[in-house]
Amino acid sequence: MVEPVLSVIDLSKRFGALAASDHVNLDLMQGEIHALIGPNGAGKSTLINQITGAIRHDSGSIRFEGQEIGNLSVAERARLGLARTFQVSSLAPEFTVLQNVVLAVQAASGHVFRFFRPVLTDAWLVEPALGYLEQTGLKERSGVRTADLSHGEKRQLEIAVALALKPKAFLLDEPMAGMGPEGSKQLTGFLDGLRTEAPILLVEHDMDAVFSLADRISVLVYGRVIATGSVEEIRANEEVRRAYLGEEAA
């Protein structure tokens, strides 16, 4: 059997009386898009934060490429190849768009403690960064201060930064959030091609995108995975309909 790239095994996290993650099992196979859906407050972002290390889990384990990563810091996990995007864009606001991507390129190159050569004249950093901006349609905006970008452009920049890390897995936390229908459609097409570069764990509320992209879907309700399966299986699942999809899929 092929080993999953990322597996979450029996993961639990409580905040007081609230079980944010209740014995969650989840895996991500090479080449797939695995969508994680569920109502608001189901613990999707909390789960992503536990996988990236921003929140420490109480029990269970997280394995990435065959290695236990549950005790590693956020930065260590990122260096192993876990790239995330944030539900609410989290970038360096005073940097230009290009600087944000260059930061990720230099982080991926592994050499940060260099004190003399200016980064923005270093073709080894700038050329790839411009390439990632072109891929995400932001190249013309590379000189703009990040704080001055539109909401949709910030979402695109989050993706460009994740690409620049050349990750072994993407964790995308609602990449379509707040994007117009046109933007969502474009991004859906883009993510479709991205799965060949690295598998994607996709948290998303946009059901059109989820159903057209996902190879597998897991449904999280009150911190518990109530179902995992193909798009057809999830659509047909009675419990999922009741808990989440409701009339929308009926």
Place this chain on the structure above:
Amino acid sequence: MNREALASLVLAAGLLVVPLIALGLDDPFIVTLATKVAILALAGAGLNLALGFGGLVSFGHAAFFGLGGYAASILASHALNYEPVFVWPFEISGTTSMPVIWLVAMVAGAIAAAAIGALSLRTGGVYFIMITLAFAQMIYYFAISWPAYGGEDGLSIYVRDSFPGLNTLDPLQFFLICYVVLMVALAFCFVLTRSRFGLALQAARQNATRLAAVGIEPFGIRLMAFAISGAITALAGALYADLNRFVSPAMLNWHTSGEIMVFVILGGVGRIFGPVAGAALYIVLEHNLGGLTEYWQLPLGLLLLAVVLYARGGILGLVSRQVRHG
């Protein structure tokens, strides 16, 4: 050239020209004031790296300033008394050579900053301010109560330390030494903030979560910046001791930390020449208003209030008509 670069050039030229003119007018006191501006600007440049570029609001930079001062005068006093600094495990004798003293001061500043930083950088915000203050005050009280080097009375350097080929007792030559050291340090800061390290440091200020998410540990970046910052401020302390030919625990006091912070905030946080503008204005105010009233710090306080409320970019921000940093 943008307006900030132009203003920086004017500052650099002005700081060089004023003492030359003053000497022509036979007013050597102005040369001493200009030397003081250069040294205090250097102390501010060190803090600016941590506070302005790294967002690390240190209220303890007097520790590094004072350590640099004590390093200079302890080495000098041993050399002048022909006593080794210590004899075990190997003998180290004192020195009056400025380059050696600078090196010792910078290493001492960097080590102290690394130690203080390693503990205090685990906190943030107000706690960081308070812990850096606490460490600096600990060193201050240690200096007061340690009799070997003068305790509360401080320690004099009978003859100003020497620099190969120059007469450091000549006010203009000593000024030029301080001026060149300041310019080299500012050039170093300029290069540093544009390097890979500088990019990561500024990202740590703006959004540490983002920095960690791309795989760079914010702690390591901040610690390195804090150590470099401490080294630069310690170098300023060594020069300051030579300017006054005297050190006392006052250099380590929290007032000094506050003053260094004022230079940075007045001049423009996170701007390379900010501390130069801030220190120059501070000294001009002290010199002119201080002659009129001993309460000259009242107008300074009002000015600082105005800058914090209405001109976050400080003097340089005002001149370049662009506000950066929240």
